[in-house]
Amino acid sequence: MTISRETIINIVLALLLLAIPYAAIQFGNPFYVTLATRMAILGLAAVGLNIALGFGGLVSFGHAAFFGIGGYVAGILASHSLSGAPLNFGVFSVPGTNQMPVIWLVALVAGGLLAAAIGAISLRTSGVYFIMITLAFAQMTYYFAISWPAYGGEDGLSILVRNQFPGVNTMVPLNYFLVCYGVLMVGLLVSALIRDSRFGAALQAARQNEVRVASVGITPFRIRLVAFVISGMITALAGALYADLNRFVSPSMLSWHMSGEFIVLIILGGVGRLYGPVAGAMLFVMFEFLLGGMTERWQFFLGLILLGVVLFARGGLIGLIAGKPRHG
Amino acid sequence: MQIALFIEQILNGLQLGVMLFLMAAGLTLIFGVMGLINLAHGSLYMVGAFACAAVAAATGSFWLGLAASLAAAAAAGAIMEVLVIRRLYDRDHLDQVLATFALILVFSEATRWLFGSFPLYLDIPPLLQGTVPLPGGSRYQLYRLAIIGVGIAVAVGMYLLITKTRLGMRIRAGQSDRDMIGALGVDIRLLYTVVFAFGAALAGFAGALVGALQSVQVGMGEPVLILAFVVIVIGGIGSIKGALVGAILVGVTDTLGRFLLPQLFGLMMPPSQAGLVGGALASMLIYIVMAVILAVRPQGLFPAMKG
Numbered sequence: 001m002t003i004s005r006e007t008i009i010n011i012v013l014a015l016l017l018l019a020i021p022y023a024a025i026q027f028g029n030p031f032y033v034t035l036a037t038r039m040a041i042l043g044l045a046a047v048g049l050n051i052a053l054g055f056g057g058l059v060s061f062g063h064a065a066f067f068g069i070g071g072y073v074a075g076i077l078a079s080h081s082l083s084g085a086p087l088n089f090g091v092f093s094v095p096g097t098n099q100m101p102v103i104w105l106v107a108l109v110a111g112g113l114l115a116a117a118i119g120a121i122s123l124r125t126s127g128v129y130f131i132m133i134t135l136a137f138a139q140m141t142y143y144f145a146i147s148w149p150a151y152g153g154e155d156g157l158s159i160l161v162r163n164q165f166p167g168v169n170t171m172v173p174l175n176y177f178l179v180c181y182g183v184l185m186v187g188l189l190v191s192a193l194i195r196d197s198r199f200g201a202a203l204q205a206a207r208q209n210e211v212r213v214a215s216v217g218i219t220p221f222r223i224r225l226v227a228f229v230i231s232g233m234i235t236a237l238a239g240a241l242y243a244d245l246n247r248f249v250s251p252s253m254l255s256w257h258m259s260g261e262f263i264v265l266i267i268l269g270g271v272g273r274l275y276g277p278v279a280g281a282m283l284f285v286m287f288e289f290l291l292g293g294m295t296e297r298w299q300f301f302l303g304l305i306l307l308g309v310v311l312f313a314r315g316g317l318i319g320l321i322a323g324k325p326r327h328g
Numbered sequence: 329m330q331i332a333l334f335i336e337q338i339l340n341g342l343q344l345g346v347m348l349f350l351m352a353a354g355l356t357l358i359f360g361v362m363g364l365i366n367l368a369h370g371s372l373y374m375v376g377a378f379a380c381a382a383v384a385a386a387t388g389s390f391w392l393g394l395a396a397s398l399a400a401a402a403a404a405g406a407i408m409e410v411l412v413i414r415r416l417y418d419r420d421h422l423d424q425v426l427a428t429f430a431l432i433l434v435f436s437e438a439t440r441w442l443f444g445s446f447p448l449y450l451d452i453p454p455l456l457q458g459t460v461p462l463p464g465g466s467r468y469q470l471y472r473l474a475i476i477g478v479g480i481a482v483a484v485g486m487y488l489l490i491t492k493t494r495l496g497m498r499i500r501a502g503q504s505d506r507d508m509i510g511a512l513g514v515d516i517r518l519l520y521t522v523v524f525a526f527g528a529a530l531a532g533f534a535g536a537l538v539g540a541l542q543s544v545q546v547g548m549g550e551p552v553l554i555l556a557f558v559v560i561v562i563g564g565i566g567s568i569k570g571a572l573v574g575a576i577l578v579g580v581t582d583t584l585g586r587f588l589l590p591q592l593f594g595l596m597m598p599p600s601q602a603g604l605v606g607g608a609l610a611s612m613l614i615y616i617v618m619a620v621i622l623a624v625r626p627q628g629l630f631p632a633m634k635g
Contacts, residue, residue, distance in 0.1 A: 059421060124622065125622065128359065128565055131421060132557045132560075133561060136615050139615065144612055146611070148608045149604065260429045263429070264426065300434055300437035302430075303430040303437065306426065307434070310423050
C-alpha cells in the first residue's frame with residue numbers, strides 16, 4: 001500500500017500541533033501552550049462540523065448552538081458542584097460534578113439531543129433554506145441564553161476551578177493541552193471511521209446525488225440526520241473543553257460569529273478533508289495571534305485574507321499542498 | 329388604558345415589520361435574481377446609518393443625511409458587487425456565505441476605523457418630532473408612524489416597479505431564466521449590479537431611518553440581518569410578497585410576544601418568575617413560529633419558482 005501525500009501531511013500536522021507546546025516551554029514562552037490548546041479545541045469543533053458540512057454537504061450555519069450547549073453543560077455542572085446545590089428537573093434532581101469524563105458524557109448527550117431536534121426540522125429543507133434555518137435556531141439558543149438569568153444571562157458564567165480529569169492536574173497548561181489533544185485525536189479517529197464506513201459512503205453519495213441514493217433504497221433524510229447528530233455531539237464536546245480552557249462560558253459561544261468561524265476553519269483547511277479542520281484551526285489561530293499582535297484592526301485583514309482564499313485559493317491549505325482528492 | 333397599550337404595541341410591531349421588509353426585500357430580490365445569499369446585507373444597513381448620521385451632523389439636516397444614506401449604501405453595494413459578489417454567482421452557497429462573512433469583517437472594522445468605537449446619535453427631524461393621539465387616550469410618536477407610512481409607500485413602489493416598468497420586467501425575466509434574457513441582448517452584468525445596488529439602497533435607507541430611534545454603531549446590522557433571514561425563510565426565498573407578509577408577521581409576533589407572554593404567564597405564576605419565563609420564551613417566539621411554518625410548508629408561505 002502506498003501512502004498518499006495527504007496522509008503524510010496529516011501525520012506532519014498532528015506531530016506539529018503536538019510539538020508546539022513543548023517548543024513553547026523549551027523557548028520560555030508558555031503562553032503558546034494555551035494557543036496550541038485553542039487550536040486543538042477549535043479543530044475538534046470543526047472536525048464535528050466537517051462530518052455534516054464536508055462529508056454530508058450540509059452547510060450548517062448554526063453549529064455555535066452545539067458548541068455553546070457543551071460549554072454551558074461544563075459551566076452549569078461545575079457551578080452546581082461548587083455550590084453543592086443539586087440541579088432540579090422538577091421530578092428528580094441530580095448533583096453537579098467537576099469530573100470531566102462525566103461532563104463530556106452529558107455534553108455529548110445534550111449536544112446530540114439538540115442536534116436531533118434542530119436537524120429533524122432543518123433537514124426537511126435544503127440549500128439556502130438549510131443555511132438560514134440552522135442560523136436561526138442557533139440565534140434562538142443565543143437569545144435564550146441571554147434572557148435566562150439563572151446562569152449569568154448576558155454576563156456569562158465563570159468556572160472558578162478548572163474541572164478535573166482523573167489522575168491529571170488540569171490546571172497545568174501542558175497537561176490540559178494533552179487532554180484536549182487526546183480528545184481531538186479520538187474525534188479524528190471517529191471522523192475517519194465514519195468516512196470509510198458504509199454509512200459514510202452513503203452520506204457522501206447523498207451529497208453527490210440524492211436521487212440515486214434514494215433509488216437504491218437508502219433514505220437520505222435518515223442518514224443526514226444521524227450525521228448531523230454525530231456532528232453536533234462532537235462540536236458540543238469541543239464546547240465543554242473550550243469552557244474549561246477559558247474557565248468561562250458566555251452567550252458569545254453561541255453567537256453566529258462562532259458558527260461562521262467554524263465554517264472558516266473548514267474552508268481554510270480544505271472542505272471534506274479529514275485533517276482540513278485541524279489545518280484550518282492551526283492557521284486561523286496563528287493568523288489571529290500574529291495579526292492581533294501587529295494591528296488592532298486585525299479583523300479587517302483577516303476579512304481580506306478570507307476573501308482571497310474564497311476567491312482564489314479553492315481547496316484550502318490541504319488542497320494547495322496535497323492536490324485534488326481522488327474522489328470529488 | 330390596556331387597549332391603548334395594546335394598540336401601541338401593534339404599531340410598534342408594524343414599525344419593526346416595515347423595517348424588516350426594507351431589509352428582506354433587498355435580500356430576497358438579490359437571491360431571486362442572482363441566486364446569491366448575501367450576509368453582508370447588514371453591513372449595507374450599517375453604511376446607510378453611518379452615512380446619514382455623519383452627513384446630518386455635518387450639515388444639520390436629517391433629510392440630506394437620508395439622501396446620503398441612499399447614495400452611500402447604493403455606491404457601497406455597487407462597488408461590492410463589481411469587486412467581489414460578481415465572482416460568486418457561479419459558486420456554491422458555501423463560498424457565498426464565507427465570502428460575504430469576510431465582507432462583514434472588512435466593513436465592520438473599516439467603519440470602526442473611520443468613525444471610532446463610540447456610537448453616533450441621530451436626532452429625529454423637527455418636522456416629525458412630537459406625538460399623535462391614539463384612541464384610548466395615550467399618544468404615539470409621529471416619527472414611528474412616518475416610518476410605517478414610508479414602508480408602505482416603498483412596498484407599493486416596489487410592486488409598481490416590478491410589475492409595470494421595463495426594469496421590473498427584466499428583473500422578473502432574470503428570476504425565471506437568466507440565460508435566456510442574456511441571450512435576448514439584455515446586459516445581464518449591468519442588470520445584476522443595478523439590482524444589487526437597489527437592494528443595498530433599501531438596506532441603507534432602513535438603517536438611516538432606524539438610526540434616529542437607536543444609536544448608530546458597528547454591528548447594528550447583524551441582529552436585523554438575522555431577523556430578515558427569518559422573514560424571507562418564512563415568506564419563501566425569492567418572493568417579495570412573501571417578504572412583506574413575513575416581515576409584518578415577524579414584527580408583530582415579536583413585539584406582541586414580548587408584551588403579552590409575561591402577562592400570560594403572570595396568570596399562572598408569581599410576577600417575577602412570569603417575567604423570566606415569559607421574557608425567555610418571547611425572545612424565542614419568532615424562531616418557534618418559523619419552525620412551525622417550515623414544518624408545514626418547507627418552502628415558506630409563498631414559494632418562489634426556485635429554491
